[in-house]
Every structure is written in structure tokens, then in C-alpha cells.
Amino acid sequence: MTDYQNFQSHYERLLQMPVFGINQQEKWAKLSPIFEWLHQHHRAHCAAYANITSSAPAHFSSLENVPFLAVKLFKLMSLSSTPTQNVFRTLHSSGTTGQTPATITLDKETSARQSKTLVKVLQESLGRQRLPMLIIDSPVTVKPGSSFTARAAGIQGLSFFGRDHTYALDEQMQPNWQVIEAFHDKYHDQPVLLFGFTFMVWQYFVKAFQQSSGKPAFERGILLHSGGWKKLESEKVDNDTFKNTVAELFGIHQVINFYGMAEQVGSIFTECEAGHLHCPLFSDIIVRDPYTMKPCGSNQQGLLQCVSVLPTSYPGHSILTEDLGRLLGEDDCRCGRKGRYFAIDGRLPQTEVRGCSDTFMAGDAV
Amino acid sequence: MTNQEILTDAFCTALGIDAGQVTDELTYNTIPQWDSTAHMLLIAELENRFNVMLDTDDIIDMSSVAKAREILANYDIQF
Ligand SMILES: [Zn+2]
Numbered sequence: 319m320t321d322y323q324n325f326q327s328h329y330e331r332l333l334q335m336p337v338f339g340i341n342q343q344e345k346w347a348k349l350s351p352i353f354e355w356l357h358q359h360h361r362a363h364c365a366a367y368a369n370i371t372s373s374a375p376a377h378f379s380s381l382e383n384v385p386f387l388a389v390k391l392f393k394l395m396s397l398s399s400t401p402t403q404n405v406f407r408t409l410h411s412s413g414t415t416g417q418t419p420a421t422i423t424l425d426k427e428t429s430a431r432q433s434k435t436l437v438k439v440l441q442e443s444l445g446r447q448r449l450p451m452l453i454i455d456s457p458v459t460v461k462p463g464s465s466f467t468a469r470a471a472g473i474q475g476l477s478f479f480g481r482d483h484t485y486a487l488d489e490q491m492q493p494n495w496q497v498i499e500a501f502h503d504k505y506h507d508q509p510v511l512l513f514g515f516t517f518m519v520w521q522y523f524v525k526a527f528q529q530s531s532g533k534p535a536f537e538r539g540i541l542l543h544s545g546g547w548k549k550l551e552s553e554k555v556d557n558d559t560f561k562n563t564v565a566e567l568f569g570i571h572q573v574i575n576f577y578g579m580a581e582q583v584g585s586i587f588t589e590c591e592a593g594h595l596h597c598p599l600f601s602d603i604i605v606r607d608p609y610t611m612k613p614c615g616s617n618q619q620g621l622l623q624c625v626s627v628l629p630t631s632y633p634g635h636s637i638l639t640e641d642l643g644r645l646l647g648e649d650d651c652r653c654g655r656k657g658r659y660f661a662i663d664g665r666l667p668q669t670e671v672r673g674c675s676d677t678f679m680a681g682d683a684v
Numbered sequence: 685m686t687n688q689e690i691l692t693d694a695f696c697t698a699l700g701i702d703a704g705q706v707t708d709e710l711t712y713n714t715i716p717q718w719d720s721t722a723h724m725l726l727i728a729e730l731e732n733r734f735n736v737m738l739d740t741d742d743i744i745d746m747s748s749v750a751k752a753r754e755i756l757a758n759y760d761i762q763f
Contacts, residue, residue: 406713426713433720437740446739460721474720478743481728 322630325355329431329627337442337598338655342648345599345657346381352627353384353635360633363399367633382604382613386623386636392420392581400425400631411468411580420581425631432584432628436475439598443574443588444479444540450505451480452498454514454523456487468580469515475583476513476542486514486523493526502534509538512570515545520555527567535569544576544586546641548665557593577641577662581634585626587660590653594646597658601626605645606638608666617644619663640666687734687763691753694733698726708750734761 332348340348354377361368367387374385391397398405400423407429409422424432453473460470477483484501488494501510514523519541527533541564547556561573577595578586585601597603604613605620614620622643625636642663651659685693695706699717712718718726727743730736730752736759738746746752753763 429713434744437744441740446741448738448740448743477724478740481731483724 322359325352325359325630326427328352328355332599332627333434333438335599337439337600338596338657340599341656342658345602348599349381349602349627350378353378353625356627356630356635357385359630360399360635364397364633366395366397367399381602381625384625384636386625386638387633388638389420389579389581389640392422392634392637396421396423397634398423398632404631406631409468409471409580409583422581422583422634423632428629428631433475433478435584435598435600435628436586437478439586439588439600440476440479440542442598444511444542448479448481449509449511449540450482450484450501451477451511451513452484452486452501453477453480454486454512454519456489456491457485458489468583471580471583472515472544473513479542480511480513487518491518491522493523498534502536506535507538509540510536512536512539512541514543516543516547516560516575517545517549519543520550520553520560524560524563524567528563533567537569539568539570540572540574541568541570542574542576544578546577546662546665551664579624579637579639579641581637582624582626582629584628585624590651590655590659592651592653594651594653594659595661596651596653596655597660599657600628603643603645603658603660605643605660614645617646619644621666622660622662642666687756687761688753690733691730691749691756691763694729695726695749695752698722698729706749708753709748711748712746730756734759736761 328351357371357374358376361371370387371385375383378384404425405423406426407424409424411420455473460473484497486494486498557575564570564573575589576586587595587597587601587603590596602625604623604625605618606612606623607614608621619642622639622641623636624639627635629635642665643660644663645658645660648658649656692703692706695701696703699722701715701717712723723743727738731738734756736756738755742755746755757763
């Protein structure tokens, strides 16, 4: 693969293929030239990336050979492969207090690939139709003019799947009872989509309704949520508790979690009927030992590395996260999806994050 | 109004632009008024005006005025 056009046509061919229907070996045959091109592209357009990866091989014999950057690098420096005049949007991850948010530079092309891929992957869970959508967040989050956070980007990306978008929370993050009731009256007997960030859904929606007498039933609702469990750890809320509570309160039995990082918008990993997170054709997962950086064995806990074919505007095609998880298997989930599937266990404690090398090269670790 | 006029009017209403700006070449994300938020307004406007239900593929494919006409034609809207 030599030029950008060629890369783009490779990507467009992927869009035509089954998202979860290609086995791991065949998938790697399709992705390896793309990752080799992305690596060269970012070496040529981002000096910091070129520096960090200077000892990486030009050809990747396996997925585990793709060099990666630690996610905290995106907080420490501005990593971009885009000339200033082509910057279309700058995305800021919502760093908690005291943390520098990561800055992600998007050009129009990367942004378009993100939307297209998100739609393609989620169509596998939701179908192509758009459902009346209740967003478990406040309209303030996506107010134009405010800084564009990863949360706003998430809501905006997901809004493609809805119609009659209705925000369930008010500006104080309290349930907007009237709005919810009106939405319920209008749509309670038909399929609806509810979407929110896991913590927000639990803290401001589930808990509020646990304490109220009336609970809106959405028997044909699908609840899609993402964002991780970290903030819910102290309350001992895990995926099963979450699902059972939502089913009990609202009669919603289709609850789909997905995993994705703000630094790789569009590349998401959706939960299947068996409760496993799956890698779509456009992205993949490697689990690494936090100390040696060597790939972990099956079901062995380690740090997740996410690779994605989408980003050309910033060198984020291979990122080592601070999330802990386990690879559960490859091509053999009982749901029938091909490729890798995994589970998330939580986050690496901050103290240990600091101990990890920023620039560990895959070549050193395999 | 002809369907072309309705289409132009829908773009004007949803994006807050003048009819003169609604040319076949007008493309998503090339003017500040046609961003992803306005895109959803545009979809809703087109659905109301032409009485169709667009799916997620249509939203992704609707990258220009010309493309919008092409997609609506799939729903038996004639231009
Ligand atoms: Zn599965």
C-alpha cells in the first residue's frame, strides 16, 4: 500500500465485509497491510511518533508486533499527523479534576470514518432503523459553543441511531420527570433506544427511579451504555447487577454495554448475548502484562491495547490503555461472532500506571 | 412547491442558510452550519417534509444535496 487513496479504498472494502464474520487469521491478513501503512503514514507526519517508534520493524508479522503508544502520552503532548489548516475538530477527553485532558486532532476524513464505522458496528446490535431515543444526560452536555468533550462526541455519534431525541436529565442532572413521562406516553408500546454513560445511567436515572413510586416501563426498549464501571466500584455495581436492576425497574431486557476509548472514537467493542465484548473487523485487542509488556495468555489479566484502522489525523491507531482486562477467546464465542472477545476488569491503579513505561515498543516485548 | 423546492426549503430551515447556498455541490461539514448537530435536524426536517423514515445508512450516506436527492429517490420521491 503506497498512498492515502489506496488506504482509503482498503478501508472502504472493509466496510462492505461482515463486521463479526471473519476469523482472526483471515482478519489479520486484511489488517496487516493497513497497519503497516498507518505506521509509515504517522512516522512521516508526526515527528514525536517517528521518534518514539524509531526501533519498530516496518513489517508486522503479527498483531502483537504493531507498536503502541501509552494513552497518557496523549495527555502529555499534542500528537497530530495533520497540518493545521486541515484540522477539522479538536476533541478533549473529559479529564477528572487535576488531570490534563487528552487532546485528539481530527480531520474531516478521520471524523467521517469514525461515524461510518460506529454506525456499521452498532447496526449489528440495533439494526438499521432509527428508534425514538431517550438520552440519559442533560442537553447542556451537547450545547453548541461549549468545549467539545468526549461525552458530547459520544452522544452525538449515537444520536444517529435515534429519532425524536429526548434528554432525560435537566441542567442539574435531575430526572426531567415531565419530559420522561411524555416520552413514555408516546412510545411505551414500541421499540425505543435509551442511551447514556454507565455511571450517569446508574447515578441519575436508576437511583432516582429506585426512590420514586412511578417507574416508566419500556418493555421493548434497548438500553445502550458505555463508559466503564470505575465510578461504580464503591457501590459494588457490576454488569449483572446493572442488568438485573434495569430489567426490574423498567422492564428493559436488552441491555448492551460497549467499550471504547475517547482516544479512538468510532472504534467500539460491543457486548454480545453471552455478555462478552467483541472486536469488530476495524479494530482489535491485545492484552499485555503491565510489567513485562508481553502478551498475556488466554484469561490472564493484563493491560488492554486497542488497535484501530480509523485514525490518520493523529497517531492513535495503536494505544496501550490503562484498563485491565482478559482475552476470553478467539473465533469461538457461543454467540457465533468471529474474532477475539474479551472482558474488562477495571483500571490499573494510578500508582502502578506511573510505573509503566510510556514508550514500550512491541518489538521489545513480544 | 415542487419536490426540489421542498428539498431546498428543508435545507434552509434545518441549516439556517439561504436558498442560494443550497446547490448540488453543498457538502456535509464544509460549512459551519452543516455540522453533525444540524445534520440530525436536517434528517428530521426531510422526514417530515417528505413523509419518509430514513435509516442509519441514509444518514451516513447523505453527504451532499445531490446525495440527499438520490436517497429520497429510493423512497419514491421524484425530482
Ligand atoms: Zn459473543
